[in-house]
Amino acid sequence: MVLTREAVSPRAILVPIGSEVVSGNVVDTNSAYLSRELTQLGFEVIQHLAVKDEAFLIREVLEEALGKADLTITTGGLGPTFDDITKEVLTGISGQPLIFNPAQFRHIQDYFRKRKRRLHKNTRRQAYFPRGSRIFPNRFGVAAGIGLEKEGKWLIALPGVPHEMEGLFKTEIAPFLGSHFGKFKTVAVINAKIIGLSEVEAVERMGARFPPADENIQCGIYPSPGEATLRLTFRTSDRKKAGSLVRFWSKTLRSKLGDYLISLTGESLEEVVGKLLAGRRQTVALAESMTGGLVAKRLTDILGSSRYVRGGDVVYCDQIKNSVLGIDKKTLSRYSAVSPQIAGLMAQSSRAKFSSDWALSVTGNAGPGSQGGQPVGTVFLGLSGKNTRLVKKCFFAGTRERIRWLASQAALNMLRLALLNG
């Protein structure tokens, strides 16, 4: 949900090129990356136009984009194989032939030599560029970026491999764009992550004066499973003003959203929980049934998590809950594995076993059928701490993947709240 419109900014259109994108074999993540970066630089991205590897279609799309936008960036189609035709299309648009660039060819030879890979005969094609174009050297691969100016507008072609494209953008393209379009610079962005409120509820909490009626502040709120992101973009070329805007809005978000606010910088729930644990020099252990390792996986996704993750158990059947966590067989059959009692015992037992400050447990039913009388989507969470014994019941609808994800979200948030308030 877009909350406010943005000020007039230079407009950009992104053109991912490749049949693998339009056939659905590859999800285009490049455009989302470039959109975020370009927004930070002060551009307004108005379209993504993915197109298959067919020269006349690509040319049509690029000419349309040049008509509408100040900046057009293509990704893909700069490789050595027959379906890489972006450069041929560029020559059509610029009216300039491809000419050989010896410096780029040396770079390509070096690149292959260092990696002890043989140079395919087609690779020489990658050292040709439209005459008069600007070449952006690629330190991360072979395909250099290409810039063409046409009637004051820029068309830039980048390679499609995400890490090459991102590296090239950061090192070469962003500085170039900054020098050309610098006066529109966006100085600051707040990415507020929210848990436990719907989009509408979060906006309601912000009060009637939100979103602010300032065309230089752009607001939007975007849901994803189990959380929402409220994004504020401040467009100003005055660094001081940007700083004070960020401070003011950070304070406002904190006071209005309270514990529903996970972070202001887009930090994930697992990063925030990790920082809280590390800051308190405390540790955590996990006892997971229905999430099958997902909570442990998320916590250990974070660099440095060995400081606070002691370990965990995946206890996927009753027998294992007994043998690994030492939960009494009679208790298990009395309450059934999907019960508040067992969630509580799992957390307590895990905390004792791993000698950790905290232990978090998840037991529930992710399907297919009902289990111990509990319908699909029922989840019990347990949290054990020095002075804490909590059990929470949740219910989630949707697919197995979604139910497991939402259970991991709720479990991590339970620990976050205990750390904040403990």
Add this chain to the structure above:
Amino acid sequence: MVLTREAVSPRAILVPIGSEVVSGNVVDTNSAYLSRELTQLGFEVIQHLAVKDEAFLIREVLEEALGKADLTITTGGLGPTFDDITKEVLTGISGQPLIFNPAQFRHIQDYFRKRKRRLHKNTRRQAYFPRGSRIFPNRFGVAAGIGLEKEGKWLIALPGVPHEMEGLFKTEIAPFLGSHFGKFKTVAVINAKIIGLSEVEAVERMGARFPPADENIQCGIYPSPGEATLRLTFRTSDRKKAGSLVRFWSKTLRSKLGDYLISLTGESLEEVVGKLLAGRRQTVALAESMTGGLVAKRLTDILGSSRYVRGGDVVYCDQIKNSVLGIDKKTLSRYSAVSPQIAGLMAQSSRAKFSSDWALSVTGNAGPGSQGGQPVGTVFLGLSGKNTRLVKKCFFAGTRERIRWLASQAALNMLRLALLNG
């Protein structure tokens, strides 16, 4: 890498609508899903045209799409908030006003009542549709799909929430398209998943006669971290011929790719391992250090995995490897945790502890610094079975996320090969 071009088919263009997409706050996965499904139905998807929530831009894009394609599908912009303007644009295109549909309003009321949620005043907007349009009921949410015919071409608007869009596509749109565009039907697709070979190596193994010079067989190969997908699409309206093509190519792929072939139907590595275990009525346990639960998470992503996943341990520090898996402290300090010896002991100990047929272990260094003399990216895998004691050393480059993913891939593949050959 596209290997062959496709035959002439009805053309489709996808139009994801929403500023959250073009601003990069949301990655558009809907278009990849729809592209795959439409390809199976016999369409050739030529473009994805993502556009921000601005009526004149959307209209421009839709009119352009209607000019080029036989079928245009929009996703998003059917919700109740002010920036949901797809329907308004449709009225502009069809020249028909929005009219109230009582049956759809009852569906919306029921939907909210069942979920005990209050009906927002804006929700009534979702029961209005352009006069004369075809309504596709949405069992998965509130926003129905809308179909407009214009000069023999179809424009279909679907909601943007992925699980609603997918459900609606499967239940309503695919059958509708089948009945309208049936004669171009693609009868078959092979999605060969490959592990352990690069794109180029896989194509080389297929031999000089591959890809086949038949315009009704489209081939492409697409890499993703730790695997590749070789996709063959057979376009024919003759079901018998399609069957024999699939049998012939399945056999060819099996003989040329051998154990590098994970599946022919796009089944994931964890699904294949799960089926092998279930088929042999065997069970597995995990002992994970650097993957921190990722292998267990992947195996338990699969419905019915409780039949063969006994459980697992996340042993994230030496002390836990000792207390939880019973690995001797002296052995740990002699070899260090990242060593073939410890990988082997972890697997053996896990198998004994969980009384499983197999146990898989992962220990390694995902960063930041070197660990016990082992550089970042070093991974040792252990596999213990009735007659099996294997340890494997791997080295992976890249980010922490990538190293962990590749380690989980290699571990699951080690188990797959043992199951196949054991």
